[in-house]
Amino acid sequence: xxxxxxxxxxxxxxxxxxxxLNCSYTVSGLRGLFWYRQDPGKGPEFLFTLYSxxxxxxxxxxxxxxxxxxSFLHITAPKPEDSATxxxxxxxxxLTFGTGxxxxxxx
Amino acid sequence: xxxxAQSPRYKIIEKRQSVAFWCNPISxxxxxxxxxxxxxxxxxxxxxxxxxxxxxxxxxxxxxxxAERLKxxxxxxxxxxxxxxxxxxxxxxxxxxxxxxxxxGPGTRLTVL
Numbered sequence: 210x211x212x213x214x215x216x217x218x219x220x221x222x223x224x225x226x227x228x229x230l231n232c233s234y235t236v237s238g239l240r241g242l243f244w245y246r247q248d249p250g251k252g253p254e255f256l257f258t259l260y261s262x263x264x265x266x267x268x269x270x271x272x273x274x275x276x277x278x279x280s281f282l283h284i285t286a287p288k289p290e291d292s293a294t295x296x297x298x299x300x301x302x303x304l305t306f307g308t309g310x311x312x313x314x315x316x
Numbered sequence: 317x318x319x320x321a322q323s324p325r326y327k328i329i330e331k332r333q334s335v336a337f338w339c340n341p342i343s344x345x346x347x348x349x350x351x352x353x354x355x356x357x358x359x360x361x362x363x364x365x366x367x368x369x370x371x372x373x374x375x376x377x378x379x380x381x382x383a384e385r386l387k388x389x390x391x392x393x394x395x396x397x398x399x400x401x402x403x404x405x406x407x408x409x410x411x412x413x414x415x416x417x418x419x420x421g422p423g424t425r426l427t428v429l
Contacts, residue, residue: 213358240415252320252407252420253359296358303372304349304418306358 211235213299215307222287223315230282230310232297241300242280244273246293247309253296256282287314318342320421322408328427334396337424341389341410347371348385349418350393351407359407365391366414398428 216231234242241260245253257266259275266273270291272283282295294309321340329335341348346367351359362381364372367388376383380399385391395402405425409418 243417245420250422252409252423255417255419258417298358300415303361303364306360308356308358 211238211299211301211303211305213297213305213307215295215297215310217310218308219311219313221313221315222284224288225286227283227285227287229284230295230297230312232280232282232307233278234280234297234299235301236278238301239299242275243298243300243304244280244282245296245298245306247296248293256295284312287312289314289316320408320410320419322406322421322424324424325422326425326427328429329398330429331400332397334394335398335426336392336394337406337408337426339391339393339408339421341391341408342419345410345412345419346388347411347414347416347418348391349409349411350383350391351409351420353405353407353423355404362393364414371414395426398426400428402426403428 212235214233244256247253257273262277264275274281292314294311296309298304298306348365350362353359362376363383365385368385383393405423407423409420411418
């Protein structure tokens, strides 16, 4: 069974305090690893797709990386508007989501 | 480019009643998905369409849930009869193909009393 585990469940950071979110997943049959952002009351918003170990992608203050067993979402000097739930999803036969990390950036 | 549209945004019903949700995907997107997202969890795939054919409905509770995508564009998801545990946000998503990034609508928040 496809599994995706995200940690931590929740993270509170001061504005400007960098950190990383973790996503571990079932390796067998992986076709891609996706990161989404979800704001309260909205649907998930696509951020990145990673396909192979060593791959990195960046967007503003976010950088996603992929190893053979994990993916990390690094947040550099975050701002309050980065507060959201970040979802990791594994693409095998279908897209399987983790439960997300709820990120709060305190001004 | 217009995004994925869903309606209604909110729905409150009593258990054993029926309810239907509507989705209009991004123009030209052949693949359409319905997800269920329970509070505090990630979205769970219910059904996937490729054009107007079903690709995966393995996690759809077929005794009470049904979905169709007529003419390969709009889609409806129906629950009949609803149970308390069906309270969730129902998300529709679309993509250009089954391996590509999915674009989500705002969702329909269903409360079953």
